[in-house]
Amino acid sequence: xxxxxxxxxxxxxxxxxxxxxxxxxxxxxxxxxxxxxxxxxxxxxxxxxxxxxxxxxxxxxxxxxxxxxxxxxxxxxxxxxxxxxxxxxxxxxxxxxxxxxxxxxxxxxxxxxxxxxxxxxxxxxxxxxxxxxxxxxxxxxxxxxxxxxxxxxxxxxxxxxxxxxxxxxxxxxxxxxxxxxxxxxxxxxxxxxxxxxxxxxxxxxxxxxxxxxxxxxxxxxxxxxxxxxxxxxxxxxxxxxxxxxxxxxxxxxxxxxxxxxxxxxxxxxxxxxxxxxxxxxxxxxxxxxxxxxxxxxxxxxxxxxxxxxxxxxxxxxxxxxxxxxxxxxxxxxxxxxxx
Amino acid sequence: xxxxxxxxxxxxxxxxxxxxxxxxxxxxxxxxxxxxxxxxxxxxxxxxxxxxxxxxxxxxxxxxxxxxxxxxxxxxxxxxxxxxxxxxxxxx
Numbered sequence: 371x372x373x374x375x376x377x378x379x380x381x382x383x384x385x386x387x388x389x390x391x392x393x394x395x396x397x398x399x400x401x402x403x404x405x406x407x408x409x410x411x412x413x414x415x416x417x418x419x420x421x422x423x424x425x426x427x428x429x430x431x432x433x434x435x436x437x438x439x440x441x442x443x444x445x446x447x448x449x450x451x452x453x454x455x456x457x458x459x460x461x462x463x464x465x466x467x468x469x470x471x472x473x474x475x476x477x478x479x480x481x482x483x484x485x486x487x488x489x490x491x492x493x494x495x496x497x498x499x500x501x502x503x504x505x506x507x508x509x510x511x512x513x514x515x516x517x518x519x520x521x522x523x524x525x526x527x528x529x530x531x532x533x534x535x536x537x538x539x540x541x542x543x544x545x546x547x548x549x550x551x552x553x554x555x556x557x558x559x560x561x562x563x564x565x566x567x568x569x570x571x572x573x574x575x576x577x578x579x580x581x582x583x584x585x586x587x588x589x590x591x592x593x594x595x596x597x598x599x600x601x602x603x604x605x606x607x608x609x610x611x612x613x614x615x616x617x618x619x620x621x622x623x624x625x626x627x628x629x630x631x632x633x634x635x636x637x638x639x640x641x642x643x644x645x646x647x648x649x650x651x652x653x654x655x656x657x658x659x660x661x662x663x664x665x666x667x668x669x670x671x672x673x674x675x676x677x678x679x680x681x682x683x684x685x686x687x688x689x690x691x692x693x694x695x696x697x698x699x700x701x702x703x704x705x706x707x708x709x
Numbered sequence: 710x711x712x713x714x715x716x717x718x719x720x721x722x723x724x725x726x727x728x729x730x731x732x733x734x735x736x737x738x739x740x741x742x743x744x745x746x747x748x749x750x751x752x753x754x755x756x757x758x759x760x761x762x763x764x765x766x767x768x769x770x771x772x773x774x775x776x777x778x779x780x781x782x783x784x785x786x787x788x789x790x791x792x793x794x795x796x797x798x799x800x801x
Binding site: 488498519522523526527542557560598623626627657668676677679680681 | 717779
């Protein structure tokens with residue numbers, strides 16, 4: 371079920387909760403770290419192995435923690451209450467970085483991370499209210515800490531109105547949570563950053579999912595009159611788009627991603643040989659790089675929908691023309707060989 | 710890093726009640742506290758909608774969305790019934 375992120379009122383939230391039935395989530399990924407609701411904070415080899423698999427795209431859409439209230443450390447009635455998503459990768463960040471004692475309420479976001487789930491309304495007012503109403507908290511305070519990045523999905527004043535809980539938005543990164551509890555918020559805790567490590571986290575999964583096209587490129591290269599390097603051209607195009615572009619992102623000259631991609635894809639030019647066909651294939655490779663970099667807009671933390679639509683209004687017609695010219699060049703090249 | 714400065718964010722200062730929720734939720738510090746709240750870095754807005762959602766006075770409006778080209782393409786393709794079943798909704 372997809373709940374749209376939009377403003378709503380208390381009545382519609384409550385009536386929707388009555389109609390919502392959630393599926394039970396398997397606990398196979400967390401069974402070894404749970405003793406009743408107590409969480410083992412030590413990361414085990416199996417956690418790292420599964421997490422590595424997720425980063426490589428294996429079972430990425432089914433890596434969930436059952437919803438409910440968990441104990442991190444030995445929380446008391448004074449301990450803070452945190453709310454988080456049910457993505458196991460996120461849950462493991464909590465296990466690694468929370469050193470103080472907390473109650474952690476895991477809500478159902480379909481195994482999607484906090485920010486993405488909030489953007490789609492899944493980490494939303496409805497789910498937060500539903501879980502708060504259905505959970506018995508034995509604490510002597512009234513504060514609930516939500517991740518800051520849940521804010522696009524949650525109307526905090528509405529949650530307060532229905533549940534009478536005070537909603538506090540915590541820091542962006544869970545690493546800062548202990549310091550936030552101790553000393554309160556500081557400016558950097560509220561900033562979303564996009565450093566080299568963040569930019570490269572998605573590179574493995576993108577490279578691997580591009581391999582299926584590499585098979586097609588390999589077969590294309592086997593056809594008569596096609597350049598033998600076809601496979602390598604597309605592999606290089608994928609590497610430039612998926613690895614080099616994220617690395618160089620802060621120093622690239624254009625604001626439009628597809629132009630930066632096109633610029634970097636000039637690295638493919640040495641593949642051009644004396645024949646016309648190779649020019650066409652290299653042009654197709656450049657188009658591929660440019661398309662990958664256009665799609666990287668979705669992985670960044672600083673693009674807006676209106677901006678992306680603006681970029682695409684020039685990028686897509688340009689790419690279609692480029693693709694047409696490239697294909698024609700290949701055909702002309704082959705004809706020249708044949709005739 | 711900044712993107713194209715075209716975000717649809719707008720802020721009606723007269724409606725603002727000064728609760729500072731927007732300062733709290735914005736991931737790019739678009740709002741600033743001077744004499745009252747000011748919209749001072751609109752060019753950094755990514756249209757996530759956090760401020761609009763959490764403004765109890767409805768002083769903020771923005772066309773909410775995700776700045777993701779493949780999502781835009783997928784949304785376009787979803788209009789065609791025949792291709793809809795081939796599209797997997799696996800990303801955010």
